[in-house]
Structures are given as structure tokens and as C-alpha cells.
Amino acid sequence: MHDIVIVGAGPAGSSFAKFSAEQGFSVAVIDTLRLEQVWSKPCGNGLVERQLSRTPLSRPRGDELYGVAKDVHVYSPDYSFRVKFREKTYLINRTEFGRRVLEEAMAAGATFLEGTGFRKVIFRDGRVAGIVSSRGELRARLVVDASGSQARVKSQLPAEWPVAEKPPHVALCMRGIFRLDSVEEPETLKVYTDQSLAPRSYWWNFPHGGDMVNVGVGVMPGDYARLKELYRGIVARLPVRGAVQEGGAYLPVSRPPLSLVGPGVLVLGDAAPTVNPLTGEGMGPSILAAHLAAEQLPGFDSWSHEELWAMNEYLRREGADAAAADVLKRLVWSVDAGELQGMMSLFRRKLNLLKLPFHSKLRRALLAARALRNHYRNYPTSPGLDGWSAELRRLEASITF
Secondary structure: OEEEEEEOOOHHHHHHHHHHHOOOOOEEEEOOOOHHHOOOOOOOOEEEHHHHOOOOOOOOOHHHEEEEEEEEEEEOOOOOOEEEEEEEEEEEOHHHHHHHHHHHHHHOOOEEEOOOOEEEEEEEOOEEEEEEEOOEEEEEEEEEEOOOOOOOOHHHOOOOOHHHOOOOOEEEEEEEEEEEOOOOOOOEEEEEOOOOOOOOOOEEEEEOOOOEEEEEEEEOHHHHHHHHHHHHHHHOOOOEEEEEEEEEEEEEOOOOOOOOEEOOEEEOHHHOOOOOOOOOOOHHHHHHHHHHHHOOHHHOOOOOHHHHHHHHHHHHHHHHHHHHHHHHHHHHHHOOHHHHHHHHHOOOOOHHHHHHHHOHHHHHHHHHHHHHHHHHOOOOOOOOOHHHHHHHHHHHHOOOO
16 A cells, blocks of 8 residues: 555656655556656657746756757747747756656655556545556555546546546647757747648747757647648758657647546646646646645645645646636637737837737737636635636636637
């Protein structure tokens, strides 16, 4: 019998294992991958300092780090201008950094069962009481689903549990790591809103150390079949000397579920999702969600649903931002390339920002985002979401562009 069993050793799962094991809790983590393979999901490999600084994880170092970017430049659909943001971001070697986090969890007492698959949830007296793995049963006071976008534990929960809410929008991404003839602006993350190559989305070009870059694109279900064609079109724009690694993955781009917890269960990472719906940023938010949830553990006695509810702290603190980002995502989806170009031009200079309230679609988006932010600030402090969730649905349904 463990205090905590975690399904998945990615950013959310291994971070929660570390944070909880360091507090003295009995923790077991399972994953189908080996220790040297954890965190190997294809992605942009960017870990934002703004998120990481709010957690106890130490910064990437040595072989864990490809480089540090200081800025993000977002290019207009026609590439004629770019909007610049200051955002310190670590470009990490995910497997090296992930292995270190998991090894720190193990040093604190956590058990890692590598090469171990999840089979099914064990229910007892109306709550999750453990799992059946490929190695047998693992009983626990708390089961954590950090299994990624497949949400293996969550998919077996009763549909009426708020934690079981499925993300309505899931992107399919493809990215490659390439060697180039030359890498310009090696401290800048470049994001391109060219809708001919990234419909309802963007493509990216991130420095990856030396002469390498990380390049990719994500698309929504209606464009899944075109993903490889779009990706190849993007790669063709670059002075590529050779491919180092290529791969794809699903990424939920929706606000978090109505609750991150249910009786005996917590969901984190892509399984939740705890992801920025507009940008797809996932590592930082998921590590932060794991930290905020683990902070509540010392207060547990019975591990009842009422006690576990405190682990929804992420929704109380970050839900407002996620809901607002979801509104902006829907705004971007509602416009064509010309409208997007015009909206982005308002962010080029400080004086142009004064025009934001007079742009009809932006004004509606800002008002909707404010309403959702205020609603999330009143997220319930105990189980019972009927009234709150009904109002959330009403607010979301009222958003039109």
C-alpha cells in the first residue's frame, strides 16, 4: 500500500513524485519507458523561467541545457513585421533534465517501475483505490494520472465526475531537430502565424544549441491529414543540412477540466490538461500544477475527496489565465489571415495599444476574458460545482466573434 501511485513519469508525474517524496510520502511511479527515456515526447523543448521560478525545481544545467532564449518574436501572417516579448526560456534536453528530476524523486524515496504499463483503475467504495499495472496491483490513497494526452486513468473514471471532463480541442503536432547552414538570432524564439502553413495555429523555429534548431507546427483535427504536407513546406523554407530527430505528438489545447481531483484521484499535465490553450506551453504549467498540488499534501488525514479538493489550487491561481488564453485562442480561430495581421499590428507600438478597446472583436475577447477571470477567482473551495460549472458554461457559450 502506497500513499501515492503515479501513472506516467513525464514533467507532471516525475515532478509530483519528487515534491511528494521529499515530504516523506510513499510514492510509486510507473511508466512504459526506461529511466533514460522519460520526458521524450516531441515538443518545442522550451521551459519558461516565469513558470519554473515558482517551483522548487532547480534550473537546467550542463548537458540538460541546449541554451537560453531571452525573447519571443511573433511574426505576422505575411512576415512583414514581428511583435517582440521578453520571456526568458530554457531550451532543454528533455531526457537529461527529466532523468535528473526523476532521480531526485528516487533519492527522496520514490520507487520507479520502468517498463511498466497501466491496465485499469481499481475502485472501492465509490473512489479510486489503486491501479492494475502490467506487474500487478498497486494500491494507494491517491492515484495520479500523468499519462499524457491519452489520459489512461481519467478515461476510466465515471463520466459524471467533473475531473473526467474531456478537452474539446486536441492538436496534432510534428517537429524536427535540424542542423542548419547558419542559425540567426540564437537567443530568440521565433513564432510564425502564416495561416497557409499553420491554419488556426502557428509554426515555430527555436534555437537548439550550436547549428541546430527545433522546428515544428501543430494543427487541429480538420487539418490532421495535411500535417505532414504543412510540416514539409515549413522545413523547405530553411537552409537544412540534415535532420537529427523528427516526431509527432498530440497536444490538448483547452482550459483545464472542471476539477483536477476526484475521489482518490488527481490529474496533471496533458491528461488534465494543465497547458496554455493559446500557446501550447505545457512543461512549465504542468510542473507548477504538480507543485501547487503537492503543497497541500501535509494537511491530509483521511485523504477524503473533501481533503483532496485542496489540490485544485492550480485552478484557483492559474485557471483564470488558462480560461483567458482559451478566449484568445478562439478569437484567433475566428479570423482570417488579413484580420489577424490587422490585430497583431495593434501590438507593434505602445500608442497602438490604445486602439485595442475600439477593435470590435478584440473588445469582445477582452470583456469575455475578464468575465472568465472573475469567475475563476470564485472557484469553490470545497466539492460541489453545479452552480459554478453552470455559470462557466453560460459564459463560454456567450462568447461570439
